[in-house]
Amino acid sequence: MMNKFKPHTIQERAQLLGELVQTWLSTERPSLKNAITKTVEQGLFTAHDIQFALDHIKASVGPESLQKWALDKKQLKGFNPKSVLCLHAGNLPLVGFQDIIATLLSGHRYFGKLSRKDPFILKDFLDFIQEDNRFLVGKYSTDLTDFSGLKTDVLLFSGSESGSIEVENRLNEMEVINPKTKQLIRTAHASVVWFEDALGGWESLAESIFRYEGRGCRSVAVIFTPNEPEDILERLRIEGEKFIQINPPLTPVSEEIRFRFAYNQAIERASFNLGNMLIEVGNPSLKKDHVVTISRGSMEDAREFIKQSGNAVQAFYSNIEGLIQTEPLSEAQTPPIYWKPDGVDPLEFLLNVD
């Protein structure tokens, strides 16, 4: 049997891992098909959201993009692989895929607490990588108790600020972490866009709001516009209806949203309810799940809102091409693999863990 090439540098790992990701997605692997089918059948995610996520990985994670990410990055002298535990939230299909890739690229050993809401597809990828046997992959499971006593060197996860404390306390009790564990915790909730009607990008706006039923931290929750908010609302309703027709939501409208919509009707606040989302004209707010606000405001107003929101805002988009300090709206749900959640490059973070 021929010995497989084993990567030693981060650049070699980038090349190989990029190829493996493409192979995982290119071949007609029955196990992947089976994982998708089970996810859909169990009502965990819609087929279109899963396909969207996989298509995006296929388009954005390959040798070239990973080489770009790895460019100019080096391992510390005397590198010694550490255990990295990733806690995967289950709000979107394949959430935390970037953390897996960053861990494998860094040369550390990946451990994964998979979400019970997304237990099949990430597992299939990890099975594939483990089978290949050229990257360090430890245990991955949906059961947190499987990691009791791990005392992991590094912990990566996303959560609310108060929820993070609860997570840390529980992990300490179970000795999954210890006081020496280095942690990268992301707390951003949602994203903001500055959108001007004349510049177009309506499809991207609808995608940024309605994709994944608005559950991603890159999903737009607040729209600032120099136009009449009611005009933006009406046009968004049309674009949203088109989107929902092709991508029907999995979950029905909640009673909370139905109640808020009725309140809006009562006070004659312009709004519409589409799928399980409520879009309304009003003061910007990130606090209500599944509610998107449209406010009249300048770019400066948007920036001030983001500043006041502290760590809650993940991304600031605009439909102005190439505007500095904003991300393109068209990349809201399709960021490059090297994007920085909460402004931190996870690969950079992992490479600097001593």
Add this chain to the structure above:
Amino acid sequence: MHPELIFADHIPFEEKLRAMFQYQTENEPVYRRFVEALGAFDAPDVDTIPLLPVEAFRDAIIGQPKSAEIYFQSSGTTGMVRSTHYVKDTAIYRESILKGMNYFYLLKDFVVLGYTPGYSENPHSSLIWMIHCLINADETGLSCFLRLGESIPLKKIEEIQAAGKRIMLFGAAFGLMDMAEQFPVQLPEDAIIMETGGMKTHRREVSRDAMHEALAHAFGLPKANVHSEYGMTELLSQAFSDGSMWFSAPPWMRVTIRNPENPLQALSPETEGLIGIIDLANIHSCSFLLTGDKGICAKDGRFQVLGRYEPENLRGCNFLIDDE
């Protein structure tokens, strides 16, 4: 619905509630639109009736401004949009205040001392209007607003004692706390301190229990003599607690605890949720209100106020230890 029915003892509450619901869905456009949008016209009861969020008094016009005798506004800083309650008939508010107080206290035994800004400087504060009303109702003439930033005059305390009356010291929590710190004074042992909430101050935030402890200590009273009033600009009735943390409402006011994720659903006793209030005295505005306060109910209808309801923001990628 005739206003006299609000306080009528011989009519069951549920019957009055249904009559009020019909009256307000016919006469209050904001509430009508709310009920229409919810499709909730079926004969309601205390636990199922749609409760309009109190922010509606800020976000829309509730009641009839043109025919209002007075309007009350919530406190707030400059530039803040305030809630406005247009009161068509102040006689109903007066009756609710006096009947409500007499339901829990023998008002004729008390002299009310208000430690708040005076009525003339704040004619649109429902709390100050209430204290003003109580002061005017005192036939001895001893009830009054106290001067802010000064101690309670000892002479005043002696006069009240000489008249065989008890003191009820009324004030917002932050004002009373300032008074306690700057001008502590021994009050007669049968005096009652009535704090009206508002524990968040520009200087500190304290729990209601700690505040009661501090007030009792400063005025030389047992903690049981520190009572609380629960009211708001949007209500014309008040609930009171008698030194415990449990509030009781007068017969024309009912409290239910609603599910924050589905406010059309009442929660069972001892389950935390949003405080919902039915106040029949709000006949000319809206009687069915959902507050932004967190609370729990006991089986006997008493309730506790546990602060503002601040839901955790769970939007986005969020690892939850028990869900994932």
